[in-house]
Amino acid sequence: MRTERLQTLADGIFAIALTLLVLSLPVPKGSHRLARDLLEQWPFYAAYVISFVTIAIVWINHHALMDGVARADRTLMELTLLLLLFVALVPWPTGLLAEYLRDGSQNSAAAVAYGIVMMLMAGSFTSIWLWLARAEDLAHPELRPRIPVAIRRSAVGPTIYAVGTLLALLSAPAAFALFAAAAGYFALSGRTVRLPTATEGATT
Amino acid sequence: MRTERLQTLADGIFAIALTLLVLSLPVPKGSHRLARDLLEQWPFYAAYVISFVTIAIVWINHHALMDGVARADRTLMELTLLLLLFVALVPWPTGLLAEYLRDGSQNSAAAVAYGIVMMLMAGSFTSIWLWLARAEDLAHPELRPRIPVAIRRSAVGPTIYAVGTLLALLSAPAAFALFAAAAGYFALSGRTVRLPTATEGATT
Amino acid sequence: MRTERLQTLADGIFAIALTLLVLSLPVPKGSHRLARDLLEQWPFYAAYVISFVTIAIVWINHHALMDGVARADRTLMELTLLLLLFVALVPWPTGLLAEYLRDGSQNSAAAVAYGIVMMLMAGSFTSIWLWLARAEDLAHPELRPRIPVAIRRSAVGPTIYAVGTLLALLSAPAAFALFAAAAGYFALSGRTVRLPTATEGATT
């Protein structure tokens, strides 16, 4: 399969998952103090932004990765579909975490669910790098010597979400803050996770 | 019509149907035992995974088919749109089956509905192969001798879902297990349903 | 603006509108006679199929039209966006008509709403042909002599939906049957609304 077709499906799923996040934002019905009700549902806005930024970063990194891939085999395709399975799932724990963030007795379960989905999404991304390390002929020659570094860098994601999931058992707000910090850190330090594209590698 | 335009619409519908599956996952409202409530709705997670994998496999097989198609006539286009009509429908029986799987008195109807939609989806896929056998000039020359094998292989899908639909009348959990096994089998034995692309065929 | 970019947005909106139709299909909650409840909501399945087929035909015709267009001006772009505004709206009257079809006292209003949206959608499509007749330099030379025929043919759509809207005031089921017949007729007699593409025209 040519990688561009896989890329088209992936781009579609990324775009739809990003846009479906809006469906988790509640429109209060029959409110008699709408301004206050809107302000009080701030966890929904925060969760929307955090999940949007996180998916957008995975999209950027996935493009950087695919730029270095010359052709896709069946395993690469299946690992990509596994990644997309979790990307498409993100709107669900986003709504769940926002719904329960301020309910002190139940928010741990919601934050754990969020952490697990994010960990599985980040982990499937790492698994694509691991497969490229084994099936080296799938990668452009310039990319190959950099794969070990890419694996180490991409393992930061699942590690952070594993820590966040454990932290959620103690304190959901602390885990939420960690998820937000991770999104902000990845967004601002973009270059640390980005790999040179095949073209850039060739000119180095 | 050039096949690539049909392919673009198809890719869009596959991507959206895959992503809309997430809307069937419930966010419990005002739960006082959220961890338990989340665990108890496991049929929704299982149904999400099964339907996602099944649609993804149909997408892979549809791409392999279209790679061997040189041009589309009106009938091919209409059969593809029929396939897409059922692909787009999948989120509905997915939510229905998950909702009723553990309700012993009503789950047969839900599993029958799931089986029928899947059978119609798989059947429309087979009908595309049957049309290619009749309108042979639509297919690349390398593909033509392989069409009879492709028809036999692609008939496995509707057969399994017909059996599953009948099985659902006796036991919905058994039918659910069959749908899950079918998704897993197709995913792991991918190569058995995959056809060589025109390019690969040319080099053989 | 190059027409292909407008086409990409249009293809996206067609694909999403087709797929969002599934959200109008209800999943009964806590039913104690699920098989019967599923059968009794047949208007939803019928409305899903009718709207899916209708949008798919508009998509086919829109592609045939755009194949004959050499470049887009601002008016062509705005008329296309007007068409897309109504295409994106179709899931709403679809759910509305299905919800009220069997309620004899209220179904006229629902069928009128369905007819109006479809009439506006079909009318915007005709308006694109009318604009091409005025701004002839937008069309490929081979297409130009055929535009008057295309206008007459494309005027059939809004006429049928205007008749259906009036009929809905007398009998919603009769209007529903007309909408279904129109979809079936357009699907089966596809060639009557299809125009030759620029390439085909050139070889004639």
Add this chain to the structure above:
Amino acid sequence: MRTERLQTLADGIFAIALTLLVLSLPVPKGSHRLARDLLEQWPFYAAYVISFVTIAIVWINHHALMDGVARADRTLMELTLLLLLFVALVPWPTGLLAEYLRDGSQNSAAAVAYGIVMMLMAGSFTSIWLWLARAEDLAHPELRPRIPVAIRRSAVGPTIYAVGTLLALLSAPAAFALFAAAAGYFALSGRTVRLPTATEGATT
């Protein structure tokens, strides 16, 4: 990153946000005076049209902008994703404003929310122009002398929405009328915000 990939994601999100607007249109349940209920929910139809037209115009302007961009750096990509974050958000304040427009005591909060989201969307668009003014090598040579004019023109959008947000504190219907007038004005006077594409610039 090649700009076309960013464009693909952007086109996808624009198409989905435009189509998800339909989900804010309510289907009344069990109505006994459906015709009247449908007429009384006119704010939903008006809000649908206004938001659809507004997003469509942002899409047109974004394409005109990207046509003049030779390559994207990380900041351009992030500002585009910021724009898309607010584009994807539009269905939410659209439903909110429609829901409360006729509730004289609560509609200010809803109109303020609508104004803020629109202001942030229009502001992110302006920020892309501001970045192109600083990182001039990203723009095609023909575009560069026109950037200052483009910045002034694109600043009209956030200014109007800032005024609308303040106006909403006094009167939500007046703000709603301003949002509608802005959409109509931009749609009809399209050429004032449109920049020549690189190709057109070259032929001038």
